[in-house]
Each structure stands twice: as C-alpha cells, then as structure tokens.
Amino acid sequence: MVFPVQIQSGxxxxxxxxxxxxxxxxxxEVDWVFPDELEAALARAPGVxxxxxxxxxxxxxxTEVDRVGDLLYGQxxxxxxxxxxxxxxxPVALRVKTDEVSGGSTVEIVSTILDVRSxxxxxxxxxAGRPGPTADFASVASxxxxxxxxxxxxxx
Numbered sequence: 044m045v046f047p048v049q050i051q052s053g054x055x056x057x058x059x060x061x062x063x064x065x066x067x068x069x070x071x072e073v074d075w076v077f078p079d080e081l082e083a084a085l086a087r088a089p090g091v092x093x094x095x096x097x098x099x100x101x102x103x104x105x106t107e108v109d110r111v112g113d114l115l116y117g118q119x120x121x122x123x124x125x126x127x128x129x130x131x132x133x134p135v136a137l138r139v140k141t142d143e144v145s146g147g148s149t150v151e152i153v154s155t156i157l158d159v160r161s162x163x164x165x166x167x168x169x170x171a172g173r174p175g176p177t178a179d180f181a182s183v184a185s186x187x188x189x190x191x192x193x194x195x196x197x198x199x
Contacts, residue, residue, distance in 0.1 A: 104153065
C-alpha cells in the first residue's frame with residue numbers, strides 16, 4: 044500500500060501524484076495499491092470507518108520507532124487485509140529544510156515502510172531533493188526522485 048503524504052509543512056505542492064508516477068515507473072514488478080485504490084476499498088466497506096489521510100504518524104518525527112501500536116497498527120492491518128497488502132509505504136511528512144549556514148532550502152520527505160501484519164518498521168528514512176526555491180514544484184519533484192532512487196534501489 045502507498046499512502047498519501049500525511050503531514051505537509053511549508054510546501055504548497057502535492058507530492059502524491061509524483062510519488063505514484065515514480066513508483067509505477069521504477070518498480071513494475073510490485074503490485075502497489077495507491078491511495079485512490081485504498082479509498083475505493085474503504086468505500087466498499089462502509090462499516091470500516093478509516094481514512095488514508097490523517098494517520099497518527101507524528102511519533103515518527105519525535106522518536107525512533109521499531110514497531111507501531113494501535114491506532115495506526117489497527118488501521119494498517121485492516122486495510123492490508125482488505126487489499127491483500129503485506130507492507131505499507133507511508134510518506135510521513137513533506138517539509139522544508141533550511142541550511143543554517145548557507146540559508147538555502149530543500150524539500151525533505153520523511154517516510155517509512157511497515158509490515159502491516161506485525162506493525163514492525165522495515166525501513167525509515169529522510170531524503171532531500173536538490174537545493175532550490177521550495178515554492179517551485181521542481182524542488183518537490185527532486186525530493187521524490189531522491190526518494191525513488193533511495194527506496195526503489197535502482198534508477199532507470
């Protein structure tokens with residue numbers, strides 16, 4: 044499962060479509076379940092009151108996490124069962140990082156991959172794009188490109 048960005052700070056552009064394109068182009072051997080498909084699965088199960096946005100992921104910004112508990116675990120577990128997914132990729136935050144020395148800014152993506160059956164964190168990382176004006180979508184695209192190269196382990 045690929046979730047949308049959960050926390051967006053200082054960036055007005057939406058990185059979700061760019062992330063979906065990068066994942067589709069770079070990993071055709073994986074059957075990703077994207078946010079629109081997750082929303083559709085939830086719509087087919089009206090008794091399950093969950094969302095794909097607003098997940099309780101703030102703990103990833105405060106401490107090192109080895110395993111998630113409820114509420115997040117329960118939400119991921121149910122969605123994983125509904126979509127036959129074993130892992131969840133969650134872009135925790137999209138934010139601006141300013142270098143204190145140079146004053147230059149970059150867009151960062153904080154993300155994690157979780158095993159939905161156990162709640163264990165399989166991977167956690169923070170990647171940054173090229174320095175540049177963060178109001179320019181190219182800065183977001185650059186961060187997504189770095190994420191794709193880092194997470195998907197190969198470039199095309």
